[in-house]
Amino acid sequence: MTMARDDAPPATAKDDDVRAAAASLGEGTGEQLIGRSVTINRPRAELFAYWRDFANLPSFMENVERIDTLSPARSHWVVRAPAGRTVEWDATITEEREGEFIAWASEEGADVPNSGTIAFRDAGDRGTIVTVTIVYDPPFGIIGKVIAKLFQREPAIQARRDLRRFKQLMETGEVATAAWTRKQLEEEKA
């Protein structure tokens, strides 16, 4: 038995023992762990409600082409991958606490097996702290991860940018862009 870990989130661990860190998430299986928090200056209930309607997620998740809601707990994800490909999976909500917490896991046969949690915590006059934790197996292993990074579709980078866009959308009602024509904006999103 080793000493208990410190109080820092598992995703910030220095060692490579992702499995040990992921184990603290319960459901977690997979080689790669992403954890990212952002503080959003809006009420917790509002942020939860927007996120819980999965059809909203493509409005700020750049790589997500679409999400079909199959039932209140199940959804089908179509996600852009490097070289013009897409990857797909069905996901099930494994645990949910209204206004606070959603946990999901991909179902059997997923192109990219993944599971994760999103938690919403009150942050006083600063709004709400939103923490996303994702555990996944990169398609085609480590080579796939390198390729994804080359194409800027690496999930850790994407998660960070997606959370910033979520914050922008919730706080300002729009996603910031430096484009100055519609054509440039469309090219940016492609």
Next chain:
Amino acid sequence: MRALAWHGKHDVRVDTVDDPEILNPRDAIIKITSTAICGSDLHLYDGYIPTMRAGDILGHEFMGEVVETGPKSTLVKGQRVVVPFTIACGSCYHCGKHQYSACDNGNPADNQDIGQELYGQPMSGLFGYSHLTGGYAGGQAEYVRVPFSDVGPIVIPDGLEDDEVLFLSDILPTGWQAAENADIEPGDTVAVWGCGPVGLFAVQSAFLMGAARVIAIDHFPRRLELAKRFGAETINFEESKTYEALMEMTGGIGPDAVIDAVGLEAHGFFVDNVIDQIKASTFLGTDRIHSIRQAIVACRKGGRVSMPAVYGGFVDKFPLGALMEKGLTLKTGQTSVQHYMPGLLNAIVEGKIDTTFLISHRMALEDAPKGYKMFHDNQNEATKIVLKPGLAPETALAAE
């Protein structure tokens, strides 16, 4: 439209590009009537700021007429507005505290990566100032798209000329914030390094905040003369030893507050500066910081150091020991323009602050490349160049 685009070191051109369009609900399109070349544009011109791309439209000091508005803009077509160079959303935690230049949302998500890696937290968005701060097209153009137009632009009342209010966009609030960051107490002696526009506005601001004496330091006679006009005493560092002069002029105490309004392109052939230049040209270090070093060393014990000057990267030989042992306070940052605009507009209306004295040249947008070269090569005469898209080319007019 026509717009001034960066193509590389000492290479700016007026290009024909697509007109801007409304893309987000809070956007407005402004037809530019006046836009200035800023000293910090020279940092881009000289190639000191990373993440510039060929074709980037420059310009972050501009004003004009509202010609189009998004559904959530509060502006009305036909209004005359001055636009802050900092792009702030008005709704995040930092904007709530009036720290507009620290806005979380002004910079597009993808462009925040570089700042996050370089500085620990991403920077906000700025107009026309590299992709580090968003990659937004600037206002040295006929038209510009202004995001969050319900928060930034200030409407200008009738009866005020462009030249009187244009500098609300950057350099006047920047000079004012510099003086505010110096926490001036009545009777203080304040030393200001650099008599460019920001330094000169800092001189005026320091007096308005109660400074008894302001000592202005530069080597351009014309600029020192302007500082003198506002009541400052002067040190020409080519004629006198700055540290020794400051100590003698303050009875051996040192200035109570010091303001570095020079920044990363400090001129002058001091030994540490020459080493900095060699390092900058070999990419070993990025910033040349003689002025801030000298300011910290000259400042009295327990004094205050204000640094409006632009620095981008890493430095060495920073006098950290002097900062600690003398118990100095250092304040700095990009300017929260939106916070200062209403008060400073009033100060202009009431005649408390003079702005037009600064303008040495007015010229057509088409002549902007000449303007950059002139501003770069002749900082003694060219104190401020204002571009007017409405003027016909080749009509450079001396102001006086």
